[in-house]
Amino acid sequence: MPSFIDRRLNPKDKSxxxxxxxxxxxxxxLKRAVHEQIKAGKIVDVDAGHTVPFPIDGTSEPTFQQxxxxxxxxxxxxxxxxxxSGDRLPKPGQGGGTGAGKGAASEGEMEDDFRxxxxxxxxxxxxxxxxxxxxMIKSSLKEAVTFKPRRAGFTIAGxxxxxxxxxxxxxxxxxxxxxxxxxxxxVDALADEIAKLEAKHAKPGTATxxxxxxxxxxxxxxxxxxxxxxxxDPVDIRFNRFEPxxxxxxxxxxxxxxxxxxxxxxxxxxxxKRFFVLLHLFLKRRYDRIDIVFIRHTHQAHExxxxxxxxxxxxxxxxxxxxxxxxxxxxxxxYPSRDWNIYAAQASDGDNLAGDSEHCVNLLNSQLMKQCQxxxxxxxxxxxxxxxxxxxxxxTSLWRSYRLVGENWRNFQMTxxxxxxxxxxxxxxxxxxxxxxxxxx
Amino acid sequence: xxxxAGTSDLLFHGSDWSFDxxxxxxxxxxxxxxxxxxxxxxxxxxxxxxxxxxxDAYSSNGxxxxxxHWSFGKHFVYEDYLYRKGRRGLAxxxxxxxxxxxxxxxxxxTMALQALVTAHASFGHNHFFKNNYLFKQWTDASAILNYMxxxxxxxxxxxxxYGFAEVESIxxxxxxxxxxxxxxxxxxxxxSSAREQERVRERLEYEDRVFSDLWRTLPQSKHSENxxxxxxxxxxxxxxxxxxxxxLLYFLExxxxxxxxxxxxxxxxxxxxxxxxxxxxQTKVMNEGCATFVHYTxxxxxxxxxxxxxxxxxxxxHSHSNVVFQPGFDxxxxxxxxxYALGFAMMQDIERICLQPTSEDxxxxxxxxxxxxxxxxxxxxxxxHRDESFLLQYLSPALIRKMxxxxxxxxxxxxxxxxxxxxxxRGYEKVRSTLARSYDLGMNQPNIQVVDVDLLGNxxxxxxxxxxxxxxxxxxxxxxxxxxxxxxxxxDVSLIGVDASSGKVLYETSTDKLAE
Numbered sequence: 005m006p007s008f009i010d011r012r013l014n015p016k017d018k019s020x021x022x023x024x025x026x027x028x029x030x031x032x033x034l035k036r037a038v039h040e041q042i043k044a045g046k047i048v049d050v051d052a053g054h055t056v057p058f059p060i061d062g063t064s065e066p067t068f069q070q071x072x073x074x075x076x077x078x079x080x081x082x083x084x085x086x087x088x089s090g091d092r093l094p095k096p097g098q099g100g101g102t103g104a105g106k107g108a109a110s111e112g113e114m115e116d117d118f119r120x121x122x123x124x125x126x127x128x129x130x131x132x133x134x135x136x137x138x139x140m141i142k143s144s145l146k147e148a149v150t151f152k153p154r155r156a157g158f159t160i161a162g163x164x165x166x167x168x169x170x171x172x173x174x175x176x177x178x179x180x181x182x183x184x185x186x187x188x189x190x191v192d193a194l195a196d197e198i199a200k201l202e203a204k205h206a207k208p209g210t211a212t213x214x215x216x217x218x219x220x221x222x223x224x225x226x227x228x229x230x231x232x233x234x235x236x237d238p239v240d241i242r243f244n245r246f247e248p249x250x251x252x253x254x255x256x257x258x259x260x261x262x263x264x265x266x267x268x269x270x271x272x273x274x275x276x277k278r279f280f281v282l283l284h285l286f287l288k289r290r291y292d293r294i295d296i297v298f299i300r301h302t303h304q305a306h307e308x309x310x311x312x313x314x315x316x317x318x319x320x321x322x323x324x325x326x327x328x329x330x331x332x333x334x335x336x337x338x339y340p341s342r343d344w345n346i347y348a349a350q351a352s353d354g355d356n357l358a359g360d361s362e363h364c365v366n367l368l369n370s371q372l373m374k375q376c377q378x379x380x381x382x383x384x385x386x387x388x389x390x391x392x393x394x395x396x397x398x399x400t401s402l403w404r405s406y407r408l409v410g411e412n413w414r415n416f417q418m419t420x421x422x423x424x425x426x427x428x429x430x431x432x433x434x435x436x437x438x439x440x441x442x443x444x445x
Numbered sequence: 446x447x448x449x450a451g452t453s454d455l456l457f458h459g460s461d462w463s464f465d466x467x468x469x470x471x472x473x474x475x476x477x478x479x480x481x482x483x484x485x486x487x488x489x490x491x492x493x494x495x496x497x498x499x500x501d502a503y504s505s506n507g508x509x510x511x512x513x514h515w516s517f518g519k520h521f522v523y524e525d526y527l528y529r530k531g532r533r534g535l536a537x538x539x540x541x542x543x544x545x546x547x548x549x550x551x552x553x554x555t556m557a558l559q560a561l562v563t564a565h566a567s568f569g570h571n572h573f574f575k576n577n578y579l580f581k582q583w584t585d586a587s588a589i590l591n592y593m594x595x596x597x598x599x600x601x602x603x604x605x606x607y608g609f610a611e612v613e614s615i616x617x618x619x620x621x622x623x624x625x626x627x628x629x630x631x632x633x634x635x636x637s638s639a640r641e642q643e644r645v646r647e648r649l650e651y652e653d654r655v656f657s658d659l660w661r662t663l664p665q666s667k668h669s670e671n672x673x674x675x676x677x678x679x680x681x682x683x684x685x686x687x688x689x690x691x692x693l694l695y696f697l698e699x700x701x702x703x704x705x706x707x708x709x710x711x712x713x714x715x716x717x718x719x720x721x722x723x724x725x726x727q728t729k730v731m732n733e734g735c736a737t738f739v740h741y742t743x744x745x746x747x748x749x750x751x752x753x754x755x756x757x758x759x760x761x762x763h764s765h766s767n768v769v770f771q772p773g774f775d776x777x778x779x780x781x782x783x784x785y786a787l788g789f790a791m792m793q794d795i796e797r798i799c800l801q802p803t804s805e806d807x808x809x810x811x812x813x814x815x816x817x818x819x820x821x822x823x824x825x826x827x828x829x830h831r832d833e834s835f836l837l838q839y840l841s842p843a844l845i846r847k848m849x850x851x852x853x854x855x856x857x858x859x860x861x862x863x864x865x866x867x868x869x870x871r872g873y874e875k876v877r878s879t880l881a882r883s884y885d886l887g888m889n890q891p892n893i894q895v896v897d898v899d900l901l902g903n904x905x906x907x908x909x910x911x912x913x914x915x916x917x918x919x920x921x922x923x924x925x926x927x928x929x930x931x932x933x934x935x936x937d938v939s940l941i942g943v944d945a946s947s948g949k950v951l952y953e954t955s956t957d958k959l960a961e
Contacts, residue, residue: 006471006489006567007545008464011498012552018501019521025613026518065516066925067621068891068910068918075916077855080880082782083773084851084867091864093853121526 027126030063038127055121153246162243175240185233186226194223256291256345256377258283259331262313263352264300265322272384275421276351277314279382282431283349291345297334301327303357307334324356324402325363332371341375348372349380354400361405368406373413381406381418382430456752460555460760467491467550470560471567473752477743478568483820484739486571487586488545491563495552500525502539502549509547510593512600512714514616537764540566542574542725544586557757561764564743569736576828577731579724589721596714599646603707615708618929619694619715625893626694626719649706689894689909692716693930696895702904703935712933727831727886734788735827741765741789771848782880787848791835794844795822805842832884840880842873852879857915891918893940904936905955913945917952924959931956 027034037056087093158171198219206212260280262268268276287294298313299305302320305327331348339346356364373379383403403418410416419430456473457466471491478484494502504521505511537554541547548566550559574580585592604612619626683689690696697704698712725732744765748758771786772778798806799819807814813822826839851867852875865879866872882888897907908930910918923940931938939955 006468006475006491008467009490009492010464011492011494011549014494014498018498019504019517022504022513022515022518023521024518025513025515026522029515029613063515063519064925065519065617065620066922066929067624068893068926069922070891071917071919072857074857075912076857076914077916078865078879078883079853079855079862080782080850080876080883081774081853082771082848082850083775083779084849085773087851087864087867088869089864089866089872092861093864094861095859 026063033063034122034126038122152249154249155244156247157245158242159245160239160242162245166243166246168242168244171242172236172240175242176236179237179240180233180235183233184229185235186230191223191226191230194219194226198223255293255295255343256287256347257295257297257339258287259297259299259334259346259348260313261299261301261327261331261348261350261352263302263322263324263327263355264316264318265302265353265355266319267322267353267355268384272351272353273314275384275423275427276382278427279351279421279431280349282427283347283380286431287347295339297331299327299330299334301330305330322355322357323360324352325360325367328364328367328372332367335372335375346376347378347380348376349382351382351384352402353385354383354402356400356402358401361401364402365405365408368409368416369412373409373416376415379413379416381416383418383420385420385422387422454751455754456560456747457556457757458754460557462554462556462559466556467559467563470556471563473747474560474564474568474743477746478564478572478739481746482739482742483824484568484572485576486546486568487543487575489567489571490545490547491567492547492549493552494549499539499549499551500528508593509541509590510597511718512597512616513604514620515613516617516620538562538566540570542570542580542584542586542721543590544575546571546574546586555760557753557760558764560747560753560757561740561744561761565736565740568743569739570732572739573728573732573735573827576824577724577728577831578829579727579831583724584721592717596718599710599714603711607707612711614932615711616715618932619712621926621929622694622697622933623715623719624890626692626716627723628692628695628720629887630691645710649710683897686898688898689896691892691894693893693895693908694719697930697933700898701934704933723886724831727833727884729784730788730791730832730884731827731830731835732788733785734790734792735823737765737769737785737789738792738823773849790844790848791839791841792823792826794841795819795826795839797843798841803843809841810839833881836881836884837878840877842868845873845876850876850880852876888913891916906930906934906936906938908938908940910940910942911945912942912951915944915951917942924954927954927956928959 034056158168198216201212201216201219204212206216258280260283262273262276264273284294284296296310298308298310300308300313300316301322301324302318303323303326304320307330308316327350335341335346368379383400403420406416406418410418417433419433421427421430456470471489478486500521502509503524504517511517537551537558539549546567548562548571550562554562574586580586600612600616686696686700694712694716698709698716701709704712740761744753744758744761747753748755753761769783769786769789771783795813796819798810798814799816799822802810802814816822826835830838845868849868851872852865853862854865855862866875868876892911892913894909894911895906896909899905899907927938927940937955937957939953941953942951943949944951
């Protein structure tokens with residue numbers, strides 16, 4: 005009789021920790037590869053898995069290998085049809101022996117052309133590894149939780165309102181049985197008997213009298229016992245225990261504000277979209293539920309769907325404040341700021357109607373900034389301009405006005421981008437740890 | 446499913462398996478294997494696993510337990526990738542050379558496949574492991590599982606104590622030398638049991654406890670020994686260190702000046718794992734051939750006895766022929782000689798030669814041609830050969846013709862191959878010996894030995910690569926590996942390549958010249 009063992013219920017993933025060790029080791033390299041791919045303009049695919057070339061530096065396992073371009077070898081192959089000895093065969097291409105090597109050598113080559121796939125989770129982990137939400141009141145999940153009490157068993161201390169009567173009485177009953185507390189019925193029976201005997205007015209010395217004395221003694225013992233063994237003792241009392249359950253404040257709404265006036269061409273919209281995708285991914289990591297509101301504006305602002313947001317060619321003059329007003333309206337309407345973490349990102353080329361910028365600053369200062377977790381302004385520059393504007397405080401009227409906002413509010417950040425490659429660093433700068441962004445800001 | 450009386454003897458119906466049918470089938474196979482074929486096996490333990498667990502098993506060399514290291518994770522990722530891409534199917538089975546012999550059966554297999562696998566692994570491989578001289582001499586089937594358990598625990602204790610990074614760096618370095626970590630010419634010391642290991646560990650701990658740093662400050666008497674040693678000539682120095690030494694890891698474990706006791710123990714673990722797998726690498730053709738021949742024969746015998754239905758036999762034959770498929774060299778599917786195909790074909794050929802020899806066979810194999818006892822002939826071959834000697838003695842002209850084998854000379858500098866010999870009268874010997882040599886690990890792996898150590902000077906470790914047929918080492922991997930050797934040795938390491946026939950130095954390198 006052989007021994008059969010069913011291992012199917014044994015834990016699988018025996019090699020999970022080895023895989024984790026491998027990922028940890030390859031981490032730097034993987035991260036570089038992922039960032040490279042994202043920089044190369046595939047932000048939309050960030051959410052999907054990625055392939056990363058393999059082997060990776062730092063995970064190669066060198067051994068002494070024969071150099072295949074040296075020396076003399078002999079091979080035996082099957083399936084000869086036409087050759088006789090002395091024939092010559094041209095070698096196929098560079099370095100390719102027809103199945104010459106075996107074992108380690110050929111396996112090594114196999115691994116070279118192997119790209120392995122990171123799961124979505126792994127990609128995002130690498131992607132967001134060193135990003136953090138700005139350090140605001142409700143911002144990070146850890147701080148933003150509210151607590152809801154949840155029943156969690158019993159405890160021996162608590163408020164009288166939380167006494168659990170059933171459990172308390174059960175304990176008391178058990179204790180009474182264990183300590184043999186005389187029942188009321190027993191006492192009553194005894195008292196009755198005593199009363200009956202007393203009615204006879206027996207004389208001392210008679211049997212009845214002695215019996216009466218005995219009974220009285222017994223009654224006294226019972227009563228003392230009843231006094232000592234309380235009906236409900238403090239040790240019986242149990243209170244319902246409540247444990248505060250953290251309730252994640254898991255709602256976030258993201259406002260995407262975009263200027264779609266004539267100056268915002270395909271390139272600008274594309275850049276803006278990439279930025280929004282990143283922001284979206286980023287927020288999706290932190291919140292169970294996230295809403296996106298798209299607001300586009302020319303000289304008037306509308307809430308639109310994503311398709312219209314990025315594709316529509318409608319154009320007109322530019323009044324930025326209309327978008328802010330629209331945002332304010334929607335917040336009041338649908339997203340009360342005590343329930344929602346509100347994020348906003350505004351993308352614009354900075355052109356605005358003369359005088360409107362001040363209005364924007366007012367709107368932000370007086371209302372929006374109080375409600376938002378974070379407000380990021382991204383100005384999209386012409387690549388030629390970027391060299392001029394990158395380092396200076398000069399800029400469009402909107403830029404100069406917004407600088408005033410930035411001085412007042414820590415949760416307001418602004419920056420400029422000119423090409424896809426800028427987005428990620430800029431994003432990181434915007435959403436970097438607060439200390440870092442304070443320095444940059 | 447026919448319900449006639451004739452099918453009542455069948456071991457199983459349909460394709461689902463149950464522990465009942467597995468057990469009944471096992472018994473029937475065992476009867477044939479032991480009674481009819483005369484196999485001799487370790488007790489069997491069959492374990493049912495899922496496909497994920499099979500992938501897990503792959504990545505750790507099939508060992509049920511092994512210490513943790515990222516390279517196993519890397520192999521898992523690789524295997525997983527191939528599997529998911531459909532580039533490679535999962536093996537139906539994995540079998541472990543241990544006592545009891547452990548066979549993994551995949552739950553996805555049909556009953557017919559489970560029967561095939563049982564015959565293949567639990568009897569074919571098992572018999573081979575137990576009886577082949579290489580395994581008998583070089584591995585300890587009964588000790589390996591205990592030892593691996595010890596190794597796993599030891600490595601993880603080291604990680605706790607000395608940190609992941611430290612342990613990882615030692616393992617990394619040791620892994621690069623696994624090919625140079627076997628004794629090829631003498632029997633390795635027996636794997637000591639866990640208890641012995643425990644004793645060693647206790648001793649080390651004791652030494653740790655009583656170690657007083659003060660003693661280190663005393664003038665060492667060894668110093669004077671060393672200075673006298675300086676006057677001895679190099680020959681004696683080498684003799685005292687037992688040089689040259691082919692087992693690099695063994696040498697480093699025993700001689701390295703910088704390794705801590707626990708680091709030596711880890712080198713020892715890696716070395717023992719390498720040694721344990723060494724016989725398997727020398728007997729691929731034989732081992733797989735033996736298992737394939739055994740399952741094929743047993744299945745046919747069971748069919749003849751009416752224990753397996755026609756349909757199930759066909760299903761098995763389908764799997765069987767997939768396993769022994771050998772595309773020609775110019776077929777896009779060609780990826781070298783298939784050890785299953787070659788081994789199986791040779792063993793069938795031996796059976797044929799025993800039973801119906803041609804006159805050619807009588808000329809070539811006078812010892813057993815026509816002896817009629819193919820069982821004994823095969824048992825003898827399985828017990829006493831490794832791939833190289835097996836091919837050299839048993840590959841027949843008939844099979845060379847059948848497989849249309851031919852040999853190619855490949856001069857790396859030329860841009861063409863030259864057909865050296867083909868399957869004809871003049872070529873048989875040459876094809877056979879060439880093929881046999883290609884399975885000789887000793888010939889195919891770079892021959893690198895420790896030849897000298899300059900303990901007094903810069904303590905440089907001198908390695909020598911004996912270059913055969915002008916085949917040198919790939920430079921990148923060579924230098925990377927040398928860096929790892931340096932890590933274990935602690936001082937510079939040099940490597941020279943010396944041509945085997947002319948004795949000329951072909952190249953010379955050392956770690957102090959390598960850029961980090």
